[in-house]
Amino acid sequence: MKKIFLWLALCPGLYAVALAQTPKKAAPAATASPTAQGRIKFTEYDLPNGLHVILHQDNTTPLVAVTVMYHVGSKNEQPNRTGFAHFFEHLLFEGSDNIKRGEYMKLVKGNGGQLNANTSQDRTFYYEVMPANKLELGLYLESERQLHAKIDQTGVNTQREVVKEEKRQRYDNQPYGTIILEVLKRAYKTHPYRWAPIGSLDDLNAASIDEFRQFYTDFYVPNNAILSIAGDIDVEQSKALVSKYFAEIPRGTKPVYRPTIKEPAQTTEVRDIVYDNITLPAVVQAYHIPAQGTPDYYAIDVLQTLLAGGESSRFNKEIVDKQQKAVATAAVPFGLEDPGLFLTYGIANQGVEADDLEASINTEIDRVKKDLVTDVEFQKVKNQIETNFVNQNARIFGIAENLANYKMYYGDANLINTELDRYNKVTKEDLRRVANQYLTKDNRVVLYYLPKAMEGKTDTGKGK
């Protein structure tokens, strides 16, 4: 993604700093070449308390990534208590029985390390990357978080304010920032994917401290977590240290709640307009697709690269460069544990109507439904996918996360080495087939994002 900073200073008293940012292109699909097979070696085992441990030894760089992935995301929340999993991503940095408030981050930074966390619909991921001789500190910190994190009213109040600001900054105050939220609530009627991880501030406000404590007891247990460590470690010594810090953490006492709700198939197109603080209209399409890891999901992922991967992709070459109908386009396979969505979107160029832009997007989608890609283009797309995949594993942090993801989602950490086979099975014909099967009118949600000024006086309508 390219950032264009335009610093604009204007006539007396008038100035503006405009930041034009091409929206994030979709993360490239993951594949690996035959030569990448079996490169990443790892050891895995369970502690008696159910904690799954993955160790990847790479002594190239004296760094270690200590990461814990919890199998809890927004889909494990109750409809009237949304935003919990993400809220915990903040709360669990507040400290523990032994780590004072505010000390957690200081300890990591003062020891030359970095830390962060992220939450999706399906899981939450916490990590520290540190110089290798601080492995034990990393384990201590993560075990403190799992054993007896500090969950009190002060922390809840503090973090609620932080999350409020985060929601403002990332969603409400961000042009087009609500796209995912608006799409999800229209695409899903019954499945918990209908709310996004950020959830509802009202729910967070309404929740009692006991409810937060219960959520912690229910989900942040060793039998619902993967401890994935990568870097300059000694495997045997690491096993001993893992045991030292994690063995005493008690297993959760009841089964972890996993929703079994099936979203019924969508039968007719959903079409709507969202008025936002924007100047340029945007067109968003979201098509229901199978769950990640299914054969068709891989085909859709390859299709994504064909349509929107890089400067020479079809969307970019046709709609942005040639027709100049959009300033930016993207396609994102929103792969999730349960059936997800394939999103395409474009931000219209000045003076281009939303339906005009949508027509161009549809033309490109119709093209993949009708014509097979050429061998040369297919090869280029595969090369792109492959290069990006390899580069994803360039850092030990990425390896730790990928190993944990593959294990948690597919029960097979070794997909880090073999997932390529799944991509390689995708044929040119598959691309055409999945386009015809999933990228259909009845199977999609279409949103027009229009400037607030157009509210009430639009006859561009919702398109046709």
Next chain:
Amino acid sequence: MTSKNILLTASLIGLSIGSHAQTLDRSKLPTDAPAPQIKIGKPVTFSLPNGLKVFVVENHKLPRVAFNLVLDREPILEGDKAGYVDMAGQLMRSGTKTRTKEQLDEAVDFIGANLSTSPTGAYGLALTKHTPKLLSLMADVILNPSFPQAELDKIKKQTKSGLASQKDNPNAIVSKVSNVLMFGKNHPYGEQTTEATVDRVTVADCRNYYKTYFRPNIGYLAVVGDITPAEAKTQIEKALGSWQRGDVPKPTYAVPTPPAKTKIAIVDRPASVQSVINIVYPVQLKPYSSETILASVTNDILGGGEARLFNNLREKHGYTYGAYSNLSGDRLAGRFRASASVRTAVTDSAVAEFMNELKAIGNGRVTADELKQTKNGLSGSFVFALEDPQTIANFAINTARYNLPGDFFANYLKSIDATTDADVETVAKKFVKPENAYIVVVGKASEFADKLKKYGDIEYYDTDGNKMDAPTAAKAVPAGLTAEQVIDNYIKAIGGKEAVSKIEDVSMTMSTEVQGQALQITRKQKAPNRFSMAINAMGMEVMKQTSDGTKVAQSGMQGSKTIEGQEAKASILTGSLFPELHFAENGVKSTLAGTEKVAGKDAYKIVHTTGDGITWSDFYDVTTGLKAQTIITQKAPTGDVTVTVMYSDYQDANGVKFPRTLNQNLGPVQMALKVDQLDVNKGLKDSDF
């Protein structure tokens, strides 16, 4: 007997194991293991018959290979064509004898690779299976560059627009002048690229540079990744074996010396509201020595992230957003630099605190806490950098280039860890020299020059580092002259009240370039107070402001908003047509605040204020009466933003003179706005705004 057995038993009988396991004292933080050794694959080295030295770091973790070519040559004195060396490096990637730039780009993209060139090397990265193709493309740019004239023209244009924006950028000025002072204009580190030197650069210069310096016998090629030394050898011999060796000149230069006693160098920039302070001098510090490591620890305690300078100048005194220092080694000439941007009024106080800290670091021991934090921070960032394969490549090459012990980098963390407070004191005494420095200040000299005298003799420089006379003070305001008279004179100067009052509306289009990006600005004004302005870039509107005289509507890529009240009033008061005509009804009070230089000419400074706290200044030329400059400071989320606009090139339209060139800054960015078209009385309607 082991805890393992207990765990096993516990899990077998399905009990929670917590109470049975060994008790761990969790109130204590774990102790660190010893600082790790860096394990870098030992490079296999070989040389081609043409002298190219190759270092293969075999690492099969990822199926990719990086090639990093570094040419080890002495710095070059470019003389009256300064800038050509960089251009030559860029031009090599812009076409070969058999490929246009587009064809090169396409070929590189198809294999998902990276390929770049510089005056002292080339870099390529690709998956293993594309390595032969990448290497052939890399060899093509190294062996067969075609130096297309059209591509050079593009590069020259970019270089010149870069230079133009530097002229008014105080940070660029301070570093230019610092370099001239430390090294002299006849030194590779002190000479300056200017528009004139860029104009003189030809394709032949670039080709000559290439022919002279792009020689394998001064080359180090690091090959890092999924390749065996044997494969690397075969491929490289094939790709670069025909590269011809050549005699590469080895110019020598005088060793720069710090001044015998501290000097003050001022670049007068009357429009500045901040002073950029750099305290600089050359040092004799060789790169990659044990002394360099001690120097980096010392410098980090003095002027690293949140270190002494930061804590003093920002946290304690609030003079600046940040204050830092840098102490770097170099084979030819190293340098020390301490720097901050401070508000004009505290320029001398800030210099005083800089000098205090520079003296203190070599005068007593640093605390154990400072030392520990610095060591951890430096170790951490060193290790993080190592994950980049380019860093590993650089280590291999630098070990050879600088004749370092084979374990220099492997022991880096140990050396950091072994540094004592006594080491820091010794190194600080040797390298931190507040008594032998150039204190370079770019700012509004009249506000601080006198107060800096106590730190050394003062000399003045222009923005290119040429010594000049001290600026003469602007002449005093004649007795009895009032702000109202100055404003009346201005109205007379542009054409008189009658002609001015006949101007109902003005439409103009302006163009400029910011960071290589062409912008078009359309501005419309209608008496008394309506205006609009739209900025277009790349054919799209990136920002628009419209005012109906009471509020200002703003829209852009970041969303839309409407400004009302005081913020709007400030915009309206300065953005509308001939605001001077409407001062009375808007309650604007104007005071004549003296004379100042604007673009070297005396101008009367008038400070305008409204009852509700809006204030800005206009400067009217003493001789012509025309408005020469406006300075307004506005609140922004990131702090106050000062906008300075200078007006020049007044030309007549309908009997009224309008400026046709506006020079404007915002923060670090400087723009010259050229009026391309100006129309008067087109009959704009209120509804147009």
